[in-house]
Amino acid sequence: MSDTRALVEVDGVTKTYRTRRNGRWQLVRAVRGVSFRIPSQHIVALVGESGSGKSTMAKLVTAVERPDHGHIVFDGRPIEEWRRNLREYRRHVQMVFQDPYAALNPLNTVRYAISRPLVNYRRLSQGALEAEIRRILETVHLTPVDEFLEKLPFELSGGQLQRVVTARALASQPRLIVADEPVSMLDVSIRAEILRLLDELRSREGVSILYITHDLISARMLADDIVVLYRGTVVEEGAASTVAKAPRHPYTQLLLRSIPNPWAPPEETAVDLSRIDRVSDEGGCVFRARCPQAMERCAEAVPRLTAVGGQQRVACWLYDRAEAGENAPEGGQPSALRPGN
Amino acid sequence: MALLAVEHLRVTYGAVEAVRDVSFELERGEILGIVGESGSGKSTLGYAIAKLLRPPGQIAAGRVWFDGVDLVPLRERDLKAIRWRELAVVMQSGMNALNPVTPIRRQFEDAILTHRPMGAQAMRERVREMLALVNIEERYADHYPHELSGGMKQRVAIALALVLDPKLIIFDEPTTALDVVVQRYIVQNLKALRARYHFAALFISHDLGTVLEIADRVAVMYGGRLVEIQDARALLKRPRHPYTQALLRCFPDPRDERIEVVGIPGTPPDLADLRPGCAFAPRCSRAQDRCWQETPAYRAEADGSGVACHAVQDEEAVHVGH
Numbered sequence: 001m002s003d004t005r006a007l008v009e010v011d012g013v014t015k016t017y018r019t020r021r022n023g024r025w026q027l028v029r030a031v032r033g034v035s036f037r038i039p040s041q042h043i044v045a046l047v048g049e050s051g052s053g054k055s056t057m058a059k060l061v062t063a064v065e066r067p068d069h070g071h072i073v074f075d076g077r078p079i080e081e082w083r084r085n086l087r088e089y090r091r092h093v094q095m096v097f098q099d100p101y102a103a104l105n106p107l108n109t110v111r112y113a114i115s116r117p118l119v120n121y122r123r124l125s126q127g128a129l130e131a132e133i134r135r136i137l138e139t140v141h142l143t144p145v146d147e148f149l150e151k152l153p154f155e156l157s158g159g160q161l162q163r164v165v166t167a168r169a170l171a172s173q174p175r176l177i178v179a180d181e182p183v184s185m186l187d188v189s190i191r192a193e194i195l196r197l198l199d200e201l202r203s204r205e206g207v208s209i210l211y212i213t214h215d216l217i218s219a220r221m222l223a224d225d226i227v228v229l230y231r232g233t234v235v236e237e238g239a240a241s242t243v244a245k246a247p248r249h250p251y252t253q254l255l256l257r258s259i260p261n262p263w264a265p266p267e268e269t270a271v272d273l274s275r276i277d278r279v280s281d282e283g284g285c286v287f288r289a290r291c292p293q294a295m296e297r298c299a300e301a302v303p304r305l306t307a308v309g310g311q312q313r314v315a316c317w318l319y320d321r322a323e324a325g326e327n328a329p330e331g332g333q334p335s336a337l338r339p340g341n
Numbered sequence: 342m343a344l345l346a347v348e349h350l351r352v353t354y355g356a357v358e359a360v361r362d363v364s365f366e367l368e369r370g371e372i373l374g375i376v377g378e379s380g381s382g383k384s385t386l387g388y389a390i391a392k393l394l395r396p397p398g399q400i401a402a403g404r405v406w407f408d409g410v411d412l413v414p415l416r417e418r419d420l421k422a423i424r425w426r427e428l429a430v431v432m433q434s435g436m437n438a439l440n441p442v443t444p445i446r447r448q449f450e451d452a453i454l455t456h457r458p459m460g461a462q463a464m465r466e467r468v469r470e471m472l473a474l475v476n477i478e479e480r481y482a483d484h485y486p487h488e489l490s491g492g493m494k495q496r497v498a499i500a501l502a503l504v505l506d507p508k509l510i511i512f513d514e515p516t517t518a519l520d521v522v523v524q525r526y527i528v529q530n531l532k533a534l535r536a537r538y539h540f541a542a543l544f545i546s547h548d549l550g551t552v553l554e555i556a557d558r559v560a561v562m563y564g565g566r567l568v569e570i571q572d573a574r575a576l577l578k579r580p581r582h583p584y585t586q587a588l589l590r591c592f593p594d595p596r597d598e599r600i601e602v603v604g605i606p607g608t609p610p611d612l613a614d615l616r617p618g619c620a621f622a623p624r625c626s627r628a629q630d631r632c633w634q635e636t637p638a639y640r641a642e643a644d645g646s647g648v649a650c651h652a653v654q655d656e657e658a659v660h661v662g663h
Binding site: 022049050157158159160187188189190191192193195196199214215216217220221222244245254255256257258259260261262263264269270271273274276277 | 378379476477488490491492493520521522523524525526528529530547548549550551553554573577587588591592593594595596600601602603604605606608609
């Protein structure tokens with residue numbers, strides 16, 4: 001995370017949904033004051049489980065949803081400004097979805113799927129269009145190209161479909177690709193080829209990638225930086241190798257310990273089963289109800305992201321040594337701390 | 342006598358042969374993991390054993406000996422006496438298998454009253470005991486499924502499978518739709534439950550890492566066939582089949598200093614493809630001419646292991662010969 005201007009800067013973003021549950025209206029605080037940045041040509045992984053707010057973050061960054069509070073800046077311009085020309089924004093920010101079977105129209109050929117963004121965003125036609133379709137299919141390794149051009153989605157495997165979806169995302173020459181669980185529906189043996197492809201796109205096409213996943217290991221394989229979300233809050237962030245190998249936040253540690261690991265002796269992977277269904281009340285640390293190391297202080301105030309060495313930052317009272325009140329002036333806090341959000 | 346003996350089982354969906362000549366045995370109290378990717382036939386195998394195939398799926402050949410009785414010719418009426426009491430199933434969408442308009446307690450009571458009736462007091466006690474087993478507070482017994490989280494529902498489904506103390510439980514991808522922490526929880530919990538109730542289980546999953554943790558022995562399927570069975574610890578150390586070796590490399594040890602992005606080149610097999618030869622040959626680094634023509638037979642050994650691969654069988658034959 002360099003000091004130069006990042007391609008994407010997310011600053012104190014909050015998103016709350018109203019849903020009806022058992023006949024009562026409830027507020028779901030999907031994202032509570034999230035900040036992170038995606039430097040140019042970087043891959044940043046947002047890692048979290050269900051309810052972490054990672055997919056809401058994808059919708060916010062792609063301008064599908066608007067934040068209630070906070071700001072998202074893309075290429076130096078606030079997203080609200082980009083909204084006046086969403087078409088231009090979408091040209092720069094594309095998405096790869098989880099389910100490649102659902103992301104493509106079953107009645108359209110590969111050629112057609114790739115040609116649409118080329119016609120719509122880049123106004124290509126005839127010879128230039130044909131040449132660009134071929135170039136893009138080669139970029140995603142759907143070769144020999146002639147074997148794939150006229151294929152319909154049902155004739156392709158899951159891995160091949162995800163390449164088509166990725167090719168379509170590339171067609172508008174985006175600067176950012178938001179990939180929401182792009183390999184979780186694929187067979188384990190073909191996930192690697194899609195992860196490698198995303199890595200190639202970063203180095204060869206110069207795109208930045210926001211990789212959204214529940215899988216800490218694939219995040220470690222692919223990303224430069226990892227941002228760990230729990231219930232809408234960034235609990236830990238830093239270089240991918242550090243966060244996924246030597247996490248400091250009790251939640252990230254639990255996540256790492258929970259990964260299937262037949263190599264480790266059982267006592268190394270055993271987790272405390274008694275707190276799993278607990279949900280923290282409002283105020284205080286979002287993880288405290290499940291945290292084996294929770295202290296009184298954790299219920300009193302929200303811990304801030306604190307540097308614990310290198311780029312690694314953790315939001316946990318175990319590391320936040322500042323006295324409550326002393327270094328925590330109103331307004332100097334991330335917006336998660338502001339009342340009324 | 343083994344609790345379950347599957348003999349030369351073939352399952353077809355019309356022209357597609359999803360399970361091809363599968364044979365294996367399961368001992369009482371044993372957990373056998375069945376691992377495979379999409380199109381391996383692993384789930385079809387589970388459904389066939391439980392006799393839950395839906396048309397056009399049907400058992401085309403073979404036997405399924407369960408506790409001395411061949412389930413294949415049994416009718417629905419006779420199966421009813423066995424299902425749940427003797428043989429229970431937990432599915433991937435187990436959480437969605439719960440009846441949405443019935444409180445949790447009623448679902449336990451319905452199972453008990455249908456298959457093994459008991460008095461109201463005993464039944465109440467049993468429901469409490471079963472929920473406690475999967476760490477769910479008794480107050481949730483009077484909740485509806487939608488009031489529980491996905492992980493809690495899957496645990497209720499497991500408790501529901503256990504309520505009549507069956508000899509065999511078939512788990513079909515029971516952890517796949519769950520968060521990783523909840524998966525860990527289920528794996529840990531299941532081991533403890535098995536130690537207490539001594540049920541045998543088929544644990545079907547695409548996740549070799551999880552299966553290796555929970556199973557005593559692991560069966561690996563590819564293209565509808567069994568390609569290898571080994572003791573879980575032995576398979577982790579010395580996988581024999583080239584597919585098992587390649588698949589294992591896709592699951593790195595999270596503690597490793599370096600983790601490489603490893604996959605298997607090529608595409609998973611198409612079950613509609615009925616050509617002879619080994620289904621893994623197109624992706625196999627050790628494939629010889631013979632592998633394209635001749636399907637390698639699964640050779641079972643006395644210790645319950647076995648492998649179906651020309652290269653491995655030739656190589657091991659040479660070693661034995663010396």
